[in-house]
Amino acid sequence: MTDPSGPESASTSDAPLSRREAARARRAQSAADAGAGFQTHIRAARTEFESQVAHARAEFEEANARIAQRTGRNLLLAILIGLAAGAAVLGSLLFFKWIFLIFAVTAISLGIFEFGRALQASGRRVDLVPQLLAGALLLLSGAFTSLWLHWVAVIAAVVLVVVWRLLGQMFARDGRSYGDVLSDVLIGGFIQLYVPFMGSLAMVLLSQPDGEWWVLAFLIVTVAADTGAYFSGLTFGRGGRHLMAPRISPKKTWEGFAGAAVAALAAGVLLALFMLHLPWWAGLIFGAVILGTATAGDLGESMIKRDLGIKDMSSWLPGHGGVLDRLDSILPSATGALALFYLLSPLVVT
Numbered sequence: 317m318t319d320p321s322g323p324e325s326a327s328t329s330d331a332p333l334s335r336r337e338a339a340r341a342r343r344a345q346s347a348a349d350a351g352a353g354f355q356t357h358i359r360a361a362r363t364e365f366e367s368q369v370a371h372a373r374a375e376f377e378e379a380n381a382r383i384a385q386r387t388g389r390n391l392l393l394a395i396l397i398g399l400a401a402g403a404a405v406l407g408s409l410l411f412f413k414w415i416f417l418i419f420a421v422t423a424i425s426l427g428i429f430e431f432g433r434a435l436q437a438s439g440r441r442v443d444l445v446p447q448l449l450a451g452a453l454l455l456l457s458g459a460f461t462s463l464w465l466h467w468v469a470v471i472a473a474v475v476l477v478v479v480w481r482l483l484g485q486m487f488a489r490d491g492r493s494y495g496d497v498l499s500d501v502l503i504g505g506f507i508q509l510y511v512p513f514m515g516s517l518a519m520v521l522l523s524q525p526d527g528e529w530w531v532l533a534f535l536i537v538t539v540a541a542d543t544g545a546y547f548s549g550l551t552f553g554r555g556g557r558h559l560m561a562p563r564i565s566p567k568k569t570w571e572g573f574a575g576a577a578v579a580a581l582a583a584g585v586l587l588a589l590f591m592l593h594l595p596w597w598a599g600l601i602f603g604a605v606i607l608g609t610a611t612a613g614d615l616g617e618s619m620i621k622r623d624l625g626i627k628d629m630s631s632w633l634p635g636h637g638g639v640l641d642r643l644d645s646i647l648p649s650a651t652g653a654l655a656l657f658y659l660l661s662p663l664v665v666t
């Protein structure tokens with residue numbers, strides 16, 4: 317007889333177990349192979365995605381570098397900063413006027429500081445403390461006093477900076493020539509008339525009935541003109557084929573001005589109809605006047621910077637230059653907008 321517990325019986329009972337283990341091992345191997353394949357696919361997809369992102373980023377940086385070379389701006393930073401500033405101005409004008417006043421005082425003060433430092437670097441004597449103090453008082457005067465009292469404040473501001481400079485020169489006794497002292501005095505008065513006085517006219521306009529809409533309208537037209545000039549000059553003015561004022565601003569072209577004109581007139585008509593409630597032809601006048609003042613302001617500041625031998629007033633706003641470089645077209649446009657308010661507001665349809 318054969319012993320059932322012998323070796324032959326043991327090998328027979330172990331056979332099914334070995335087959336089950338082999339099947340389990342095959343399934344485990346298949347799962348491992350599938351997992352490895354999936355991970356390989358994921359890694360390949362991630363590598364492809366990173367390659368596409370790197371390629372797109374390189375192309376964007378190359379395009380941005382070409383644009384910056386032609387226009388002097390970092391496009392991405394310029395757009396982001398412009399959107400942030402636009403949102404702040406829009407929100408303050410529509411909801412909290414006193415915040416807009418703080419925003420304006422801050423911007424004008426920074427513009428005065430930039431201009432004064434640039435003049436100091438060129439050898440001029442500019443007293444920043446009275447300039448900043450008088451500038452802030454001018455904006456507050458424009459916002460809270462009558463028009464004739466505001467003119468008194470303008471005269472007082474100019475007298476303050478002039479007398480301060482004369483007294484400072486008298487105590488300095490450094491042998492500065494009469495011509496240099498006279499230039500310092502005239503430049504000090506010019507700073508007040510150029511930066512805070514023009515800015516204060518926006519405050520005068522803001523204090524008028526529905527003035528916030530007029531301030532917003534002239535800001536929109538100014539931005540539209542600048543944007544239209546930028547993209548039109550970039551698209552049609554390649555190589556500077558028709559330079560507008562090569563001795564003042566070598567990158568401005570008539571193609572860019574044409575784009576600015578189309579954008580400003582279109583914005584003027586739309587704003588007149590849907591925001592200011594004026595006839596459409598009044599919108600053409602509004603757009604044309606703001607186009608003219610914005611262009612004159614832009615070229616005027618370019619002339620000042622060329623005389624000072626600088627490209628930007630500062631580098632505080634990446635993609636834009638300095639604060640005054642963004643205010644150059646807005647400041648004279650405030651003057652035009654206030655005049656248009658008195659001229660066109662009787663035409664408002666109620």
